[in-house]
Amino acid sequence: MDKIYLENIRYVYSPDTPFEQVALDDVTLGIRKGCITGIIGHTGSGKSTMMQLLNGLAKPTDGRVLLDGFDINSTFDDVFDAWREREEYAKLSKRAAKKEIRGQLAELRRTLCFRVGLVMQYPEYQLFEETVYKDIAFGPANMGLEEDEIRARVLEAAAFTGLDEALLDQSPFDLSGGQKRRVALAGILAMRPEVLVLDEPAAGLDPRGRKMIFERVCDYQRNTGSTVLIVSHSMEDMARYCDDVVVLKDAKVLMHGEMNEVFSHISELSDTGLDIPQVTRLALALRERGVPISENIYTVEDATKALRALFSQQKDGKEASV
Amino acid sequence: MKGISFGQYYPASSVFHRMDPRAKIILAVLYIVSTFLCKNVLSFAALTISALLLVILSRIPLRIMLRSLRPILFIVVFTSAINIFATRGAHRLTPEHWWLAIYEEGLWNALFMVLRIVCLILSTSIFLTYTTTPVSLANALERLLSPLKRIKIPVHDFAMMMTIALRFIPTLSEETEKIMNAQKARGANFTTGSLFARAKALIPILVPLFVSAFNRAFELATAMECRCYHGGEGRTQLNVLHYRASDFVAILLLVGFGVGLWFLNRVDFLYRLG
Amino acid sequence: MTQPFIHTENLCFSYKDSEGAGEHPALKGISVDINAGEYVAVLGHNGSGKSTFAKLLNLILEPSSGVLCINGMNLTEGEIDDEQLMELRRNVGMVFQNPDNQLVATVVEEDVAFGPENLGVPQEELRRRVDDALDVVGMREYAKHEPHRLSGGQKQRVAIAGMIAMMPKCIIFDESTAMLDPGGRREVLDTIRMLNREHGITVLNITHYMNEAAEADRVLVINDGLLLTQGTPNEVFSDRALLLSAGLEVPQCSEVVLELREGGIAIEGEDIASLQGCADMIARAYATR
Numbered sequence: 090m091d092k093i094y095l096e097n098i099r100y101v102y103s104p105d106t107p108f109e110q111v112a113l114d115d116v117t118l119g120i121r122k123g124c125i126t127g128i129i130g131h132t133g134s135g136k137s138t139m140m141q142l143l144n145g146l147a148k149p150t151d152g153r154v155l156l157d158g159f160d161i162n163s164t165f166d167d168v169f170d171a172w173r174e175r176e177e178y179a180k181l182s183k184r185a186a187k188k189e190i191r192g193q194l195a196e197l198r199r200t201l202c203f204r205v206g207l208v209m210q211y212p213e214y215q216l217f218e219e220t221v222y223k224d225i226a227f228g229p230a231n232m233g234l235e236e237d238e239i240r241a242r243v244l245e246a247a248a249f250t251g252l253d254e255a256l257l258d259q260s261p262f263d264l265s266g267g268q269k270r271r272v273a274l275a276g277i278l279a280m281r282p283e284v285l286v287l288d289e290p291a292a293g294l295d296p297r298g299r300k301m302i303f304e305r306v307c308d309y310q311r312n313t314g315s316t317v318l319i320v321s322h323s324m325e326d327m328a329r330y331c332d333d334v335v336v337l338k339d340a341k342v343l344m345h346g347e348m349n350e351v352f353s354h355i356s357e358l359s360d361t362g363l364d365i366p367q368v369t370r371l372a373l374a375l376r377e378r379g380v381p382i383s384e385n386i387y388t389v390e391d392a393t394k395a396l397r398a399l400f401s402q403q404k405d406g407k408e409a410s411v
Numbered sequence: 412m413k414g415i416s417f418g419q420y421y422p423a424s425s426v427f428h429r430m431d432p433r434a435k436i437i438l439a440v441l442y443i444v445s446t447f448l449c450k451n452v453l454s455f456a457a458l459t460i461s462a463l464l465l466v467i468l469s470r471i472p473l474r475i476m477l478r479s480l481r482p483i484l485f486i487v488v489f490t491s492a493i494n495i496f497a498t499r500g501a502h503r504l505t506p507e508h509w510w511l512a513i514y515e516e517g518l519w520n521a522l523f524m525v526l527r528i529v530c531l532i533l534s535t536s537i538f539l540t541y542t543t544t545p546v547s548l549a550n551a552l553e554r555l556l557s558p559l560k561r562i563k564i565p566v567h568d569f570a571m572m573m574t575i576a577l578r579f580i581p582t583l584s585e586e587t588e589k590i591m592n593a594q595k596a597r598g599a600n601f602t603t604g605s606l607f608a609r610a611k612a613l614i615p616i617l618v619p620l621f622v623s624a625f626n627r628a629f630e631l632a633t634a635m636e637c638r639c640y641h642g643g644e645g646r647t648q649l650n651v652l653h654y655r656a657s658d659f660v661a662i663l664l665l666v667g668f669g670v671g672l673w674f675l676n677r678v679d680f681l682y683r684l685g
Numbered sequence: 686m687t688q689p690f691i692h693t694e695n696l697c698f699s700y701k702d703s704e705g706a707g708e709h710p711a712l713k714g715i716s717v718d719i720n721a722g723e724y725v726a727v728l729g730h731n732g733s734g735k736s737t738f739a740k741l742l743n744l745i746l747e748p749s750s751g752v753l754c755i756n757g758m759n760l761t762e763g764e765i766d767d768e769q770l771m772e773l774r775r776n777v778g779m780v781f782q783n784p785d786n787q788l789v790a791t792v793v794e795e796d797v798a799f800g801p802e803n804l805g806v807p808q809e810e811l812r813r814r815v816d817d818a819l820d821v822v823g824m825r826e827y828a829k830h831e832p833h834r835l836s837g838g839q840k841q842r843v844a845i846a847g848m849i850a851m852m853p854k855c856i857i858f859d860e861s862t863a864m865l866d867p868g869g870r871r872e873v874l875d876t877i878r879m880l881n882r883e884h885g886i887t888v889l890n891i892t893h894y895m896n897e898a899a900e901a902d903r904v905l906v907i908n909d910g911l912l913l914t915q916g917t918p919n920e921v922f923s924d925r926a927l928l929l930s931a932g933l934e935v936p937q938c939s940e941v942v943l944e945l946r947e948g949g950i951a952i953e954g955e956d957i958a959s960l961q962g963c964a965d966m967i968a969r970a971y972a973t974r
Contacts, residue, residue, distance in 0.1 A: 132866045144596060206596070214619050215590060217615045295933070296933055364867040371938045374960060389941055393944040400970075546790075630787070637743060638774070638847065639775060639800060639851070
């Protein structure tokens, strides 16, 4: 079963006003569990809206958002009949069952943002506490955890994002831009979300900072087996770090599938104005110049491997495409 | 949030929309004076008719005009109640032994007060908020008040501050929304709990908002310095305001209206304010 | 030979910490010459001092020591009066990172007019300059729009127009593309190159995007407040180890060529910075292998 399933999602901003705008139009999409899925698209293609639907910050105008098969926006009436059949409610009176179900639903709603951790764009702007430690602890504290548990999680998240323990007592406002970004990320990781959603996690960072953030996220995914969604403009980063890719265009899903499969439609992607990796364009330029390199080159490693193989072939040998 | 435009400016094409904003400020002041000139039934009738004329000329839908009156509903009810019950006069309407005494004069007074307030609000919103953008209003104020520069009142600086504030309202409101969402994503709760808990829940929003606002202010100041900003001295302006003949005609008409009211006041008819 | 437009000798700058006691050196002695009409990219990781360098060039920050001459004016000798400062800032424009924090007015054309208004340009000429500047960046049709409704790339183009209207000799772009999406970045980069090529404006582009640096005539790499290396993009990108040590990388196509060379494949040629150059070199090597 897909970890997240979006079913006929439609989202309209400012409906029934002159400013009405359709951000998502009949989007149906399953996100595989335990994978890193990249979401690409232009500004205004509906990416950011989609992320906010996942943790309930925004509610779809139409359609359902299923997390582990359960509609996160279900109302009491939606679930009452179905749930009353369940064992835990079977013995209760109707009134008691109602109360019980209401409580359960409220709890589900409360914990939703902890299960689906959302790291917004430029998340360093959300820092507010006196110390880095307290800021990372904000999420776990809102979860209602015990002091010891909070401490353990903060230390774990800090270690994960490569923050030195000495930094924990400093004010987050004294840190460098890259460090602030990691504190913000740690603040979400400390909630140990099952689904981690990141909006342009590396925006504005230099190459070292970019690599650091992406590698930390990949590590988190590998260690915890959680599901990760990354929104990014950078197809180069997508090619390097993602298993699956979703391409959004004009509020609709243009393509969805495994990275290699989606990227094999590279010419269509570049027609939509997306920035295809430079190394892919290099491969295309080489083919134009008569070098029989495969079209499916998305990373520097792909390219060097393919070219090495080509160069090692005998000149008069059969020029098979590699 | 993106769709909201700040201020109540209603884009349309009417005589008032085309008028010089300075003229509109002068008109608004003249009209306010006129409402206070009214003393008797005839002059109030004339005032009411003039207000209706303004509404028609402004081409702003009545529905939207009425919306501007909603906030003053309480004041209207309150003042009329005070006028009705607190005015003593010669013609008592309620029976002698009633505790509450209502006089005919009280009713007239209440009616006049309500008319005065409603006309006041309607005219100022037509002249100023509905047909004039906040920016041109700030601009016009700077021009009108520029004589005050001679007595060392920093008129330009105030106008500049106002322009910048207007420029940043949408930016900061978007930012507030973003920060709120970011904190909600970390489980912050702004809607339940005691008053104290809710006030405390604002800290995670206010601190980042202030930090960012100060950063923006600092960067903007640097950017302005880079663009050779050095106060109002020696500055020229791209869009200089020009009075047109119609502006003068409108001002003259309104002055004439005021004089007319003064004459109407002298006619003894039904009732006049004491 | 004419004198360079920007000339620095051992330029240093230290930030005072909050108590005013300690000093944090951000620039530790930079000596460069930049000629009029050049397109120079300044590369460096976050915190390398590259932005500090930019801010010294129009005296937003004052150098602690060293020599700084711009347009024949020595700025580190004697007191600079307000008029000289205005003259400097008119000549050396600056476009910043955050598009929202540099637009002052609520209407695009009034924002573009802000600089020349401050200079006291008479109204008729002002109108012409604003219209011309908006034409140059292709934003004329947005003249009456509100800046906050524009896209990031459009906002930056308005900011650039605001500089052009002051008719500067040089524009410094302080990470002006860092907050933009690829489309917006392209818009701004195309505008930058056009300003340099067609209007002869000296350009300094402070950036950490390698592909942007590849478009420049010359690249300066700043690391830890020192000039690490400089040269044409081809020269700079051929030393990958040096760039990696400065927390940077080389463009993907250069990386492929360098990797192949390391693997013992002889790829002749210098043109390593551009995609077309790399493709030509590899194709030639493949044909003659």
